[in-house]
Amino acid sequence: MxxxxxxxxxxxxxxxxxxxxxxxxxxxxxxxxxxxxxxxxxxxxxxxxxxxxxxxxxxxxxxxxxxxxxxxxxxxxxxxxxxxxxxxxxxxxxxxxxxxxxxxxxxxxxxxxxxxxxxxxxxxxxxxxxxxxxxxxxxxxxxxxxxxxxxxxxxxxxxxxxxxxxxxxxxxxxxxxKCLMTATPFHTTESCIHCGKCAKECPMQNIKLSEETSTPIWGDKCVGCLRCYHLCPTNSIQYGTFTKGKGQYCYKKQ
Ligand SMILES: Cc1cc2nc3c(=O)[nH]c(=O)nc-3n(C[C@H](O)[C@H](O)[C@H](O)COP(=O)(O)O)c2cc1C
Incomplete structure (x- = not known):
């Protein structure tokens, strides 16, 4: 097992x-x-x-x-x-x-x-x-x-x-x-296409979509895995200012 x-x-x-x-x-x-x-x-x-x-x-x-x-x-x-x-x-x-x-x-x-x-x-x-x-x-x-x-x-x-x-x-x-394993700095930029992939893929089911615009809202169960960041189809999810211009990675079957 x-x-x-x-x-x-x-x-x-x-x-x-x-x-x-x-x-x-x-x-x-x-x-x-x-x-x-x-x-x-x-x-x-x-x-x-x-x-x-x-x-x-x-x-x-x-x-x-x-x-x-x-x-x-x-x-x-x-x-x-x-x-x-x-x-x-x-x-x-x-x-x-x-x-x-x-x-x-x-x-x-x-x-x-x-x-x-x-x-x-x-x-x-x-x-x-x-x-x-x-x-x-x-x-x-x-x-x-x-x-x-x-x-x-x-x-x-x-x-x-x-x-x-x-x-x-x-x-x-x-x-x-203590300081960096928090979802608070997560936000989306104007390139967000409101597809909801982040909410669907979050392993902790910690992302909801706002009713009006389907923009992601992070809850308090984030474990910091960054799946939302790496899977975002437009790289619109950012963590504070430090992820600006950075790459994305997800394992793909070789
Ligand atoms: C929040 C966080 C902290 C990390 N800290 C370390 C670390 O201390 N040392 C390291 O070698 N890699 C670190 N990494 C990289 C991951 O351990 C590594 O890429 C891992 O293979 C990701 O596995 P996953 O794809 O199953 O999530 C960190 C990744 C994240 C998201």
Missing amino acids: IFYFSGSGNSEYVANTISEALGDKCIFIPDVLTSSDTYELSDGERLGFVFPIYAWGIPDFVADFISRLSIKGASYIYYVCTCGDDTGKTKEQVCNIAKSKGWNISLGYAVKMPNTYVCLPGFDVDDKNLEKRKLTNARVKLEEIILHLKNYDKNCFETLPGNFAWLKSAVIRPMFN
Whole structure:
């Protein structure tokens, strides 16, 4: 069983690829976020978590979901995260959550994929060459991960912590989450065609359309995935002033 989240499709691609290779069921976390079900795994079934890195860590709502998750029969547990560059202390964060549940993480991998974070100066999507290179390498990395999972390999980690991992995860991340994980700066420019795609695609169902003009209005359940920004057909959705002139990216089947 694989629980996953994805804003722009990178982590969805990873989750689906593993799911197809192992024959495991894939569950999109927002679909079961408020459920209090207990999931029962069959003999030998692996339990996996796949998610994007947000500010050198696991997205807060995914961490909360895992902490609350009720599972029976989990003997082999793993995670795969996707990132644009580096993951900071994500391994330690996930292992701590697991420890508090009496679990042991057997495999943890970070897969570098095209960057989706664009909301601060200096951050933009990757150029097409880098995007292509990352996707090619990700395919190879996934084959390696799947082989390890098929063998139930233990103590298998490749985590891409990057430089200053502690500083990023323990000091910058809390500030980032407090100040920059809010939907308040989202707005549309005059190029908005009022198509409603943003509202339809928001994984948290956090965007409503105004009755008069069908202009998007963001609510307070935003998790900062930027799916609305990246999927907008006219690049009309902006986050404050820092996304002006920046690119869009969504995973497309290769
Ligand atoms: C809010 C936010 C924060 C991010 N923070 C990081 C980060 O700290 N390190 C990194 O390498 N990539 C970061 N990224 C990039 C994503 O982790 C990466 O592009 C990921 O593959 C996106 O996955 P998705 O398409 O499944 O949403 C961030 C993206 C977003 C939207």
